[in-house]
Amino acid sequence: MDLSSINPAVLAASLMVAATPIMLAGIGELISEKSGVLNLGVEGMMITGAVSGFAVAVMTGNPALGFIAAVFAGMALALVFGVITQVLLANHVATGLALTLFGLGLSALIGQGYVGVNPPRTAKLEIPLLADIPVLGRALFGHDLIVYLSILLIAAVWAFLKFTRAGLILRAVGENHDAAHALGYRVVRVRLMAIAFGGACAGLGGAYLSLVRVPQWTEGMTAGAGWIALALVVFAAWRPWRLLVGAYLFGGIVVLQLNLQAADVRIPVHYLAMSPYLITILVLVIISSDRSRAALNAPGSLNRTFHAAQ
Amino acid sequence: MIRLEKRPTPSRWWTAATPVLAVLLTMVAGGILFAALGKDPVAAIRIIFWDPLFSAQYASYSRPQLLVKSGPLILIAVGLSFGFRANIWNIGAEGQYIMGALAGAAVALAFHPMEARWLIFPLMVMAGALGGWAWAMIPAILKARFRTNEILVSLLLVYVAERFLAAMALGRMRNPDGGGFPGSRSISGYPSASNPELIAGTGMHWGVVAAFIAVIFAYVLLHRHMMGFHVRLLGQAPRAARFAGVVPGRLIILCMGLAGLLAGLAGMFEVAGPAGRISIDFGSGYGFTAIIVAFLGRLHPIGILLAGLLLGLTYIGGELAQLTLGLPAAAIQAFQGMLLFFLLGLDFLSNYRIRLNRAEAA
Numbered sequence: 001m002d003l004s005s006i007n008p009a010v011l012a013a014s015l016m017v018a019a020t021p022i023m024l025a026g027i028g029e030l031i032s033e034k035s036g037v038l039n040l041g042v043e044g045m046m047i048t049g050a051v052s053g054f055a056v057a058v059m060t061g062n063p064a065l066g067f068i069a070a071v072f073a074g075m076a077l078a079l080v081f082g083v084i085t086q087v088l089l090a091n092h093v094a095t096g097l098a099l100t101l102f103g104l105g106l107s108a109l110i111g112q113g114y115v116g117v118n119p120p121r122t123a124k125l126e127i128p129l130l131a132d133i134p135v136l137g138r139a140l141f142g143h144d145l146i147v148y149l150s151i152l153l154i155a156a157v158w159a160f161l162k163f164t165r166a167g168l169i170l171r172a173v174g175e176n177h178d179a180a181h182a183l184g185y186r187v188v189r190v191r192l193m194a195i196a197f198g199g200a201c202a203g204l205g206g207a208y209l210s211l212v213r214v215p216q217w218t219e220g221m222t223a224g225a226g227w228i229a230l231a232l233v234v235f236a237a238w239r240p241w242r243l244l245v246g247a248y249l250f251g252g253i254v255v256l257q258l259n260l261q262a263a264d265v266r267i268p269v270h271y272l273a274m275s276p277y278l279i280t281i282l283v284l285v286i287i288s289s290d291r292s293r294a295a296l297n298a299p300g301s302l303n304r305t306f307h308a309a310q
Numbered sequence: 311m312i313r314l315e316k317r318p319t320p321s322r323w324w325t326a327a328t329p330v331l332a333v334l335l336t337m338v339a340g341g342i343l344f345a346a347l348g349k350d351p352v353a354a355i356r357i358i359f360w361d362p363l364f365s366a367q368y369a370s371y372s373r374p375q376l377l378v379k380s381g382p383l384i385l386i387a388v389g390l391s392f393g394f395r396a397n398i399w400n401i402g403a404e405g406q407y408i409m410g411a412l413a414g415a416a417v418a419l420a421f422h423p424m425e426a427r428w429l430i431f432p433l434m435v436m437a438g439a440l441g442g443w444a445w446a447m448i449p450a451i452l453k454a455r456f457r458t459n460e461i462l463v464s465l466l467l468v469y470v471a472e473r474f475l476a477a478m479a480l481g482r483m484r485n486p487d488g489g490g491f492p493g494s495r496s497i498s499g500y501p502s503a504s505n506p507e508l509i510a511g512t513g514m515h516w517g518v519v520a521a522f523i524a525v526i527f528a529y530v531l532l533h534r535h536m537m538g539f540h541v542r543l544l545g546q547a548p549r550a551a552r553f554a555g556v557v558p559g560r561l562i563i564l565c566m567g568l569a570g571l572l573a574g575l576a577g578m579f580e581v582a583g584p585a586g587r588i589s590i591d592f593g594s595g596y597g598f599t600a601i602i603v604a605f606l607g608r609l610h611p612i613g614i615l616l617a618g619l620l621l622g623l624t625y626i627g628g629e630l631a632q633l634t635l636g637l638p639a640a641a642i643q644a645f646q647g648m649l650l651f652f653l654l655g656l657d658f659l660s661n662y663r664i665r666l667n668r669a670e671a672a
Contacts, residue, residue: 088657102650285456
């Protein structure tokens with residue numbers, strides 16, 4: 001066992017990379033849940049984003065186009081979910097599961113010719129001056145665009161929910177859809193937009209996984225990242241900045257676990273690989289056992305079907 | 311304008327008709343998907359749904375496979391349907407299936423090479439049921455005690471179970487005489503522990519028998535027993551259920567436990583029979599496909615029986631299409647997912663009435 005091989009600066013840098021996919025998927029799901037829609041299809045949208053981003057990036061040789069394709073793929077899949085739950089009024093839970101099952105199959109189908117292919121490299125965007133700070137500079141300011149974009153997105157969602165009228169409408173629809181409807185807001189339209197945003201973010205997160213984090217395409221490569229993103233939203237109590245903290249904490253655990261595997265600790269690899277899932281469960285239990293908190297933060301109309309009588 | 315009007319009670323006719331309609335629509339959409347992949351859609355659909363049972367060339371091999379594939383699907387789906395009716399979402403049956411198989415295999419491997427079928431096989435059945443049950447108890451107790459979301463916990467435990475399976479296949483359960491290759495000793499080749507084909511050429515094994523018993527048992531429980539009534543009540547009117555004396559926590563434990571038990575049994579019968587041994591890729595997705603089976607069967611035991619046979623058919627048909635048409639294995643998974651989409655999308659027909667009103671003055 002050799003723990004000294006673990007370098008904190010490298011650890012911090014890879015932590016941010018490891019956290020970005022779930023943070024992106026999480027912030028999308030947060031908006032969707034704030035509007036009252038629990039979309040359990042995050043895993044399916046992520047993996048579809050992962051494969052379509054990968055395929056387009058390989059075909060065009062341009063990772064940026066890959067990311068854009070992933071956004072649209074995630075959004076397209078999310079809109080299927082949106083139409084079935086909002087227009088055809090199906091059960092959210094079951095439809096979300098269908099989305100995940102379908103996404104896993106579809107992605108494996110699309111990704112057939114891409115196993116073992118190397119994607120084009122996504123350029124690093126070193127922030128001038130800041131990246132030159134010893135230790136910290138490399139860890140925090142030497143990443144690619146998507147890492148910074150994900151942090152900006154958190155800030156933007158926070159500002160949107162807190163300061164804008166549209167954000168207030170979105171929250172109203174999520175808290176009490178009947179009241180929002182009575183006030184003349186288009187509940188279904190707002191929710192469809194929120195679902196589409198969730199899909200776009202999940203797609204982007206998936207593409208980050210296949211184009212930067214791994215970077216390879218393998219079947220089922222998201223390995224539960226979408227579900228962890230769902231848990232992250234609960235952990236964050238539907239607050240954007242807490243989501244960021246949660247994602248980085250989780251990223252830290254994943255990276256540490258990988259480092260321990262590499263450092264030859266006397267725990268078998270497969271048991272170490274369980275740890276992210278077990279820690280997520282543990283955190284969920286701690287959060288949900290606090291009765292007053294858990295009930296206060298969840299949007300009031302979460303997971304309820306809206307059907308206007310007239 | 312088209313408008314949906316809620317029916318006072320779900321239409322019985324549409325409840326029965328929508329699954330059939332969904333299957334037909336999936337065939338059409340699947341045909342389009344296969345055509346997009348450059349395959350002849352009509353041939354693909356025929357190979358998936360018709361040839362496994364009736365083609366002179368393949369049927370002799372694939373017909374018995376129907377029960378082999380459908381058995382675990384039906385067994386798991388029957389268990390899941392109780393929870394789904396009560397709005398308890400155990401979606402981690404795949405994990406419970408794996409843990410049941412591991413528990414069953416552990417018993418068999420512990421007794422190897424002793425010959426005592428009367429002792430070992432029943433013990434394996436019990437261990438399998440217990441393994442699945444215990445794995446399901448984790449989300450159940452967390453839900454009942456701490457209100458932790460059972461959807462997330464049960465699903466995350468699937469990944470834990472898969473890692474545990476890999477650890478076992480490469481570690482404690484590895485065949486000591488296997489030359490270092492991953493995977494356990496053959497359990498189906500160990501007479502005291504094997505789950506053989508009971509009637510030659512039918513694919514019938516103890517797991518299929520268990521599935522049929524589970525269907526009958528579930529039917530009686532659901533329609534003739536207080537617990538079934540409580541399950542339905544909790545799902546349809548949680549507040550009324552509270553007044554009727556239903557304790558949600560107890561029902562959560564019961565429903566999840568039942569699902570875990572049956573999934574564990576399915577895993578145990580699989581590892582001792584068709585799969586034959588513990589290997590890294592033992593988890594074959596039955597636990598997830600069973601969710602589709604449960605919904606396609608309308609959460610009704612008889613419906614699940616039929617839906618399980620149909621989805622079992624898509625498995626065999628998918629394999630056949632892989633062989634003859636070179637259709638990718640993943641296509642069938644996408645196909646199954648699509649089926650669930652269509653089913654849920656059509657669900658509104660049984661709960662709502664479509665009204666066409668020409669902009670009348672109110």
